[in-house]
Amino acid sequence: MNQRKNKPVVGISIGDINGIGAEVTMKALMDNRIQKLVTPVIYAHGKAITFYRKQLEMDEFNFMQIRSVDEIHHKKINLINVVEDSPEVIPGVETQEAGKMALAALNHAIEDLKAGKIEALVTAPLNKNNINSGDLKFVGHTEYLTAAFDTKESLMFLVAEDIRVGIVTGHIPLKDIAQNVTPNNIKSKLNLMLKSLTDDFGIAKPRIAVLGLNPHAGEDGLLGDEEINIIQLVIREFKDKGHLVFGPYPADGFFGMMHQKKFDGVLAMYHDQGLIPFKSIAFETGVNFTAGLPIVRTSPDHGTAYNIAGKNVADEGSMRAAILQAYDVIRNRGNWEEEEDN
Known part of the structure; x- marks a missing residue:
């Protein structure tokens, strides 16, 4: 149990400063509920935030620049400069300089997570194109953080009030999905989801729905046999162990009938199978949570836009939800005990 008397410290990596990350971060942090629960630290550059403060006419947004989390002020919004000179801010334009700062912000936050200086990380959206270089193949926050914390397996877990969706296969080409829908991969993701629902979301006996891979969940082998030869066998194995795991369900009918409301989690076989319905249902309040990591990481469920x-039109709802979700997971994991007056 964390023995500090102040609020948990939540880091926010700014992502691409030419996208909407700065805007939704600033708007979310203006919510008094956020500042009452957590102490925010933005990993960015003061000049970039000052640019948006003026651009968005957010004169009431104030922050304090600090050199490290050791200098943190628990009653203020804190900011750490992650690069010596801030790149030029050009809203809506992809630049290599913005990519370098996004990666620097993420790496600085990772260092502080490993040192135990912050309790959670919220990642604002970045652009993979201007981060990737000859030395680095960046396919996403989930994979990058999984590698950074030397974790064998993690789960991309999209969560909102009425829906939680995890995926077996993530950022891989569509043609490679079927060969990666294996018994071991499904078992691994199911175990991660069960553990996360229990430890991170406080659900004692979670109910999980598993989707099929093929149209109509294979139609009894007519449209594919993965459901019969792989998915059903895994589900049966988990049921025999006493877990409440059901399926496989045809994805279209499952979400069309809103059956996700009957379950604590839904395991989809691939990225778009899970994320399209999730974002259709909870785009403005959805949170991308990485289950299976030793640290807490959340993100809004949208991109750089x-x-x-x-233009001061970005909705901060998903960013606010990501910060609040990080706070909830910190508490559910037992990493923080609220003071009686908080």
Whole structure:
């Protein structure tokens, strides 16, 4: 149990400063509920935030620049400069300089997580294109953080009030999905989801729905045999162990009938099978949570949205939900005990 008397410290890596990350971060942190529960630290550069403060006419947004989390002020919004000179901010434009700062922000936050200086990380959206270089193949926050913390396996877990969706296969080409829907992969993701629902979300006996891979969940082998030869066998194995795991369900009918409300979690076989319905249902309040990591990481469920960057129209609901979800997971894991007056 954390023995500090102040609020838990939540880091926010700014992502691509030419996207909407700065805007939704600033708007979310203006919510008094956030500042009452956590102490935020933005990993960015003061000049970039000052640019948006003026651009968005958010004169009431104030922050304190610190050199490290050791200098943190628990009654203020804190900011750490992750690069010596801030790159030029050009809303809506992809630049290599913005990519370098996004990666620097993420790496600095990871260092502080490993040192135990912050309790959670919320990652604002970045652009993979301007991060990738000859030395680095960046396919996503989930994979990058999984490698950074030397974790064998993690689960991309999209969560909102009425729906939680995890995926067996993540950022891989569509043509490679079937060969990666294996018994071991499904078992691994199911175990991660069960543990996360229990430890991170406080659900004692979670109910999980498993989707099929093929249309109509294979139609009894007519449209594919993965459901019969792989998915059903895994589900039976988990049921025999006493877990409440059901399926496989046809994805279209399952979400069309809103059956996700009957379950604590839904395991989809691939990225779009799970994320399209999730974002259709909870785009403005959804949170991307990485289950299976030794640290707490959440993110809004949207991208950089270059087309609306700097126009003061971005909705901060998902970012606010990501910060609040990080706080909830910190508490559910037992890493923080609230003071009686908080």
